[in-house]
Structure formats: C-alpha cells, structure tokens
Amino acid sequence: MKETQAAHNLTWIQEEIDALKQAGLYNHIRTIDSPIDGWVTIDGRSLLNFCANNYLGLANHPRIRQAAQQAIDQYGVGPAAVRSIAGTMTPHVQLEEKLAEFKGAEACITFQSGFTANLATIPALVGRGDLIFSDELNHASIIDGCRLSRATVVRYAHNDVDDLRQQIASHTDYGRRLIITDGVFSMDGDIAPLDKICALANEEGIMLMVDDAHGEGVLGRSGRGIVDHFGLHGQVDIEVGTLSKAFGVVGGLVAGKRSIIEWLRQRGRPFLFSSAMTVPDTAACLEAVTILEESSELIDRLWSNAALFQEGMKTMGFDTGHSQTPIVPVMLGDAKLAQRFSRRLFEEGVFAMAISYPTVPQGKARIRVMNSAAHSHSDIELALDTFGRVGRELDVVG
Numbered sequence: 001m002k003e004t005q006a007a008h009n010l011t012w013i014q015e016e017i018d019a020l021k022q023a024g025l026y027n028h029i030r031t032i033d034s035p036i037d038g039w040v041t042i043d044g045r046s047l048l049n050f051c052a053n054n055y056l057g058l059a060n061h062p063r064i065r066q067a068a069q070q071a072i073d074q075y076g077v078g079p080a081a082v083r084s085i086a087g088t089m090t091p092h093v094q095l096e097e098k099l100a101e102f103k104g105a106e107a108c109i110t111f112q113s114g115f116t117a118n119l120a121t122i123p124a125l126v127g128r129g130d131l132i133f134s135d136e137l138n139h140a141s142i143i144d145g146c147r148l149s150r151a152t153v154v155r156y157a158h159n160d161v162d163d164l165r166q167q168i169a170s171h172t173d174y175g176r177r178l179i180i181t182d183g184v185f186s187m188d189g190d191i192a193p194l195d196k197i198c199a200l201a202n203e204e205g206i207m208l209m210v211d212d213a214h215g216e217g218v219l220g221r222s223g224r225g226i227v228d229h230f231g232l233h234g235q236v237d238i239e240v241g242t243l244s245k246a247f248g249v250v251g252g253l254v255a256g257k258r259s260i261i262e263w264l265r266q267r268g269r270p271f272l273f274s275s276a277m278t279v280p281d282t283a284a285c286l287e288a289v290t291i292l293e294e295s296s297e298l299i300d301r302l303w304s305n306a307a308l309f310q311e312g313m314k315t316m317g318f319d320t321g322h323s324q325t326p327i328v329p330v331m332l333g334d335a336k337l338a339q340r341f342s343r344r345l346f347e348e349g350v351f352a353m354a355i356s357y358p359t360v361p362q363g364k365a366r367i368r369v370m371n372s373a374a375h376s377h378s379d380i381e382l383a384l385d386t387f388g389r390v391g392r393e394l395d396v397v398g
C-alpha cells in the first residue's frame with residue numbers, strides 16, 4: 001500500500017520526462033571515452049569535437065597534466081576542509097596571487113566553480129531592500145545568485161544601455177545597487193558593451209559586476225579577459241571568472257578591490273561551507289596562467305580558427321547570429337530540427353550540440369559551435385564540409 005502510494009507520488013516525473021522527449025527538449029547525454037581535445041572518442045568512434053569550452057586546448061595540455069601530477073606528489077590530492085577552516089594550502093594562495101597579477105586587479109579569491117563564485121558574491125554584496133540590474137540573458141548562476149540574495153531584481157533588455165539607464169531612473173526606492181552582466185554571452189557569443197555600462201555605473205554610483213566566464217583566456221591581452229579588452233582596469237568593481245573553460249580545469253574566481261575580496265573571504269557562503277579546490281586542479285590552473293603569460297600563440301590560433309569557421313558558414317548561407325567571439329551559434333529555430341541536425345552531424349563524425357529551450361528562448365534553437373585552438377585548419381575545413389552536406393540534406397541551406 002505504502003509502496004503504491006510512493007510510486008504514485010512520483011508519476012509526474014515520468015510524465016514530465018515523456019513531455020520533454022515529445023517536444024524534442026530531452027537532453028541525451030553522451031559519454032566521452034578519451035581526453036577532451038580537438039577530437040574525442042564516443043561510442044568507440046573518433047569525432048571532431050565542437051562542444052567543449054576548451055578554447056585553448058588546455059584540458060589535455062602536456063604541461064598542465066604534468067603540473068597536476070607534480071602537485072599531487074608534493075601535496076597530495078584533497079584539502080579535506082573548507083578554505084576558512086583548514087583548507088587553504090600554499091597552491092591556493094599562489095594561484096590567487098598569480099591571478100590577481102594576471103588580471104591587473106588588487107586581489108583575487110578562488111571558488112570551486114564559476115557557478116559557486118556567483119552564488120558567493122551576489123548575496124555578499126546585496127540583500128533585502130537592495131536592487132540588482134541584470135541583463136535579461138545573464139547566465140543561470142547569476143540568476144540563482146540574485147534569487148539567493150533576496151534583493152529586488154530588475155531585468156534590462158539584452159546589452160541595451162539605454163534601457164538600463166531608464167530602469168535605473170525608474171527605480172528610486174533602494175538601499176544598495178548592483179549592475180550585473182555576462183561579459184561574453186554564452187549562447188550567442190556577443191560581448192557586453194562594458195565600457196558604456198561602466199560609464200553609467202560610475203555616473204550613478206552603482207556597483208558593477210561582470211561575469212567573464214567566456215572571456216577569460218579569450219578576450220584581452222593574452223586572454224586577460226573583458227576588463228582588459230576594454231581597458232577598464234580598476235573601474236569594474238567585481239570581475240567573476242571561471243577556470244573551467246579556457247583554462248581547461250575547474251574552479252571559479254573573483255578579482256577586484258582588496259576590500260571586496262576580503263569581504264568575500266568572510267561572507268562568501270560557498271567559500272565558508274563547501275570544500276576547497278583540489279590540489280591538482282589548483283596547480284593545473286596556475287600552470288595555465290603561466291602558459292598564457294608566456295605566449296599568445298594559442299589565443300591567436302583560436303581566433304583564426306573561429307574566423308575561418310564563421311566565414312565558411314556564412315558563405316554557405318547559414319545564419320550565425322551576432323557572434324563576436326569564437327562561440328558560433330548556427331541558428332535553426334525549431335528544437336526538433338536542431339536535434340536532427342546535431343544527430344546527423346554526429347553520424348557524419350562531428351560532435352556539436354543542439355541547444356534549445358530553456359537554455360535559449362523558445363523558437364531560437366541552434367547548434368552551438370565552440371571553436372578551439374585544439375583544431376587544425378584542416379579540421380575546420382572538414383567541419384565546414386560536413387555542416388554544408390547536412391545543411392543541404394535538411395533544407396537549411398540551398
């Protein structure tokens with residue numbers, strides 16, 4: 001009797017899952033049986049990989065592998081504590097100092113991921129009675145961080161500084177105020193007008209936070225990120241970033257004024273209540289920064305691959321949206337078409353994910369192509385060839 005009732009309580013889950021499948025919105029998760037690189041092995045086949053945020057090919061870079069191995073020999077694996085109790089080890093401090101210097105910021109704090117960096121930072125800066133102005137396309141971790149803070153969230157139109165100005169003018173009842181934007185928007189590859197947003201924030205005396213997860217290692221001198229790209233050092237209060245994308249490892253960071261970083265060490269809940277980054281992760285990230293400081297070769301190759309791909313797609317008649325970065329959305333509209341397109345690419349040896357609602361708005365499904373320095377120009381030519389063939393087969397291009 002009890003068992004039947006329990007089963008009945010959960011039938012809604014199966015109904016929801018079936019509905020997702022019906023609508024072409026069910027996420028089929030592939031297992032990769034090789035290192036993450038330009039090519040990956042899935043189900044025993046080698047495929048060209050256009051899904052990873054591995055912009056610079058660092059996820060399987062020999063120097064990064066070696067740095068992680070050496071650190072394990074010296075320090076073991078896990079800190080076995082939260083940072084604030086007994087989990088801060090020398091590699092953590094070295095990484096934070098190196099990142100602050102790299103980004104031209106006064107100080108830096110690291111977290112387990114970019115997601116937790118946002119969950120830590122936003123509620124530490126604003127609370128009930130305060131106001132957050134948030135770009136309508138901001139990342140889920142920003143949205144969740146805003147919810148956790150209990151501040152009032154005012155969404156402004158995507159990258160629209162005039163709308164932001166109007167929203168600021170029409171919300172006059174507040175305690176503290178914070179503007180938050182993604183640096184590079186992950187599903188479209190466009191860049192926030194951070195110079196204009198920064199000028200407005202300064203004019204109005206509002207705190208400014210940018211989440212540069214997709215700009216880290218991609219934009220700016222040697223991948224120093226969006227603040228460097230716009231030359232805004234010292235003017236953007238909080239720069240959030242991730243070590244899980246271009247850096248090829250895992251982890252999150254916040255760079256900014258010393259007082260803010262000090263405050264996050266006291267009040268950032270994932271810092272206080274969730275264990276520290278592991279030793280090999282930390283050492284690998286440190287090596288990644290060193291590689292970026294030494295040469296721009298990987299970044300140059302990334303941008304050259306991205307340009308080659310985007311030009312080729314446009315020439316064939318594909319709609320690649322408004323991308324300004326190595327993220328290239330191949331706009332298809334219909335979610336089922338996007339899934340079919342991705343499946344056909346997969347069969348033809350190209351791994352590129354279909355992205356649909358709720359990650360992007362309804363009717364804006366796409367294949368999202370992530371370019372990488374791990375590809376050669378002939379890899380890109382091969383991908384273009386495959387996209388063209390599948391595109392003609394599915395009547396997306398003529």
Ligand SMILES: *Cc1c(COP(=O)(O)O)cnc(C)c1O
Nearest residue numbers: 113114115139186211213242244
């Ligand atoms: C990917 C991403 C994150 C999350 O970073 P993780 O390190 O993977 O947790 C946060 N913000 C933005 C804008 C992202 O694109």
